[in-house]
Amino acid sequence: MTEAFEGREAGIGIRLAVEAEAVRRLATEARGLTALGPAIDRIDEAARLRDRVALAEAELEFHTNLVELAGDRFLTADYRAMGDRLQRIFSDDGRSLSTLDGLADMHRALVRAIASGEPDAAVREMRAHVLDEERLAGPADPWLDAVARGRLAGAAAGVEHAVLERLLAPDRCVEVHVSAQLADGTTAIVTGWRVQHDLAVGPAKGGTRLHPSTTLAEVKALAMTMTWKCALVGLPFGGGKGGIRIDPARMDERGRRRLIRDYVTLLAPVLGPERDIIAPDVNSGEREMAWAVDRLEALSGRSMPNAVTGKPVALGGLAGRRAATGHGVAAVLRRFASARWGREAGPLRVAIAGFGNVGQHLAEALDGDPGFRVVAVSDAAGARYDERGLAVDALRAAVARDGTVAGAPTGRPMERDAVLAAPCDVLVPAAVGGVIDADAADAVQASLIVEAANGPVTAAGERRLAARDVTVVPDLLANAGGVIASYFEWRRLHEGDRELARRRDALLAEACDRVIERAPDLADLRQASLQLAIDRAAAAHLARGAG
Template identity: 40%
Template sequence: MAENPYEMALKQLKKAIDVLGYDHNIYDVLSKPQRILEVSIPVKMDDGSIKVFVGYRVQHNDALGPYKGGVRYHPGVTKDDVIALAMWMTWKCSVAELPYGGGKGGVRVDPRKLSMGELERLSRGYIRAIAPIIGPDVDIPAPDVYTNPQVMAWFMDEYSKLKGRNVPGVVTAKPVELWGSYGRIEATGYGVAVAAKFASRKYGLPFEGARVAIQGYGNVGYYSALFMHKWGAKIVAVSDSKGGIYNPEGLDPQKVKAFKERSGTVVGFPDAKKVISNEELLTLEDIDILVPAAIENVITGENADKVHAKIIVEGANGPVTPEADEILFKKGIIVVPDIIANAGGVIVSYYEWVQNLQGLQWKLNEVLKMLKDKMLSALYKVYRKYNKLDTDLRTAAYAVAVERVVNAMKLRGWI
């Protein structure tokens, strides 16, 4: 059975608190979110019936600045999921040195079963329900699982109607035509690729020719593959929810994407040598870098011992459980944790927010250069903490993040 993500987040926090030598009072403060809002969203369906959906907005900590975090639409959304994700956003923003705290939202719904009109009415209803506790200086939502720039456009428009003026900075990852930022679509995958290249260099693995497997071929998986391929790595396996493909000679990320767009899956791609399962992809023997970029809890205490990759870069949130972390650490496998590996999205969301506040729009090459610099700065800080504490990279990243939040709380007189 998959571990409760909130319990997983608490274990990770406790480990960081212990290595930093903080007392239990700090843990007590940071283990609980500052606010949990649960809302009911009545939506008129196309057949005339009314269906009520449950939604959440969790605000974990705002010591460093406004709450920041995505909104996911998923039939399996629970309050504990959203609390854990909000906490992870606090650490992700902190380790990247952004002026943000952590927040997260979710609605329990299968959006694939909704018409476009039903999806719009749900989105507008959700943002109206949480409007009293969000805003450009308070809490800035963004996309997550099964939400996208169109949903952000509806969010922004509905919030602006409530305020009687355009408020573009209330959400990020909007369409470029509607105060969005160039580079936001590529951002998370680009950041994963930067993290992978950094880790391979630091741990003596030549990136040129490194063999890479990527679980999940949505936005993050695709752009991770694209940039790693451009920088000389060899993508030998990719997968989606329907299965995976493998070719020891390498796969062309753009051709795989084009095939998936036509067929709905990577399975059946003509240049693949064989079809593999998602579980087989995780445990391939001839890979150097593994990127789990799909869902949480895929590398666990049950399969971690079968992982052969030298480096794991977490494109998804929480793909490696704490039990798996212990096993991988003992095996000498480097895990670049999610709070830094996939921070590219929130970093460019920050850049979008800054552009909105100043009425600017930067060029793509400017955004990607700033993103690369920001990612490398954060990675070096984590690496130095890793060497100082003689621990794993995740604990080092959490230590950097928690320390920054605690210092802010102390300066503000909260603790």
């Protein structure tokens, strides 16, 4: 096992892979499940007494018995071989006392899912169960979640163990420290990262975000997602992502320009059109990309327009780049709406939680389509709702004028977060990650969720949604229109907006069809998408002689 996965991350990943297979087999035959009862009773008693030692022993007993009940000596041997690592997983407990009371019920829910006799549903419950345990044990770790999901999907896709281990470890993580000039005249030393997750298919590709809560774990997880996203839609890129931990509101334009140029200077040895192509992300855009390409060209002494995408048109940027992600989300939404309800359904009510660049262009793409009507939108300052459909032009005009939809002269006002629970058929979270957790999921009225943002549905939320037959189209498919447009810009293809949009939608349609073929019941589209993507990425490693 590679050094990158020593410790808790490796243990959780192996737990997911082994327990998933055990649960799948148990759900097929549903035998001997009553043997798990005594361990659950001990979990309940230990939680009531707040006895963490006894609780760890009872949880270990439950999960070990679960694997043994599957009746496969190889699975049992793999699980027991974890030995001390399993002990550390269950003993390294940072859970607050208030979270212990529901642990026994979590384990009972898992047993009920196995007893239902539906292997796929049981595996989903198991995965959510393990990830829920991890979240209760401490702060959410996006990298841990990404590794766990990747390991489970890779194992289900039949990827060789050695190849999967290599795929789950990032190729390179670079940390830099930059002096930032703040608007108040002070200076701060800030940390930045660039992660190149996998370079077997081609150069890394991914955005650079500026945010005060950015972490290396987040950047690594997003880089991994970019690998899967590019593989799923067939682009010759690996995944990359950058981040700088700073609040950009504390800098004026001069300070931002210096920050970006210094960040690029430190990373220049690993950047370039055949190494790693950077792009905009949270709190960065065309302006920042112009500064980045200017600095790279000054350092290299040559023209490098395709070292950066998302540039202004005057510097070789793609005219339709800003609309590409939102319009791509619309294409994916239409395909999965058709798969769920048929081509004649409609008009379907759409709620968009987040009316920034992606949300606005999604609404623009759906406006005038007789199959859909946008009934709710929100942004950081407020929301609007109208069952009959909102006037999209009025919403966009309000944003241009006031910076928010809150006072738009269409529909009625509603609380910002209420959009997630608005009466609708399709919900599109298009702002930030983690907004649909277990509690929010219970209030969702939509039957189809399309993840325009990165990671808006948590693992616990997805479990609740699956139990209610709510279809979730994952981010790595739903918002891939942006990276497809970046590919066109990298290739320096300027064939007109209409032709490039046609080519983008063709790539998305092909990916959607493959995912639907893998999961025709539209259940767990995330795992279906990951399996297809990881299988394609693994093929590149095998072609290079890995294994």
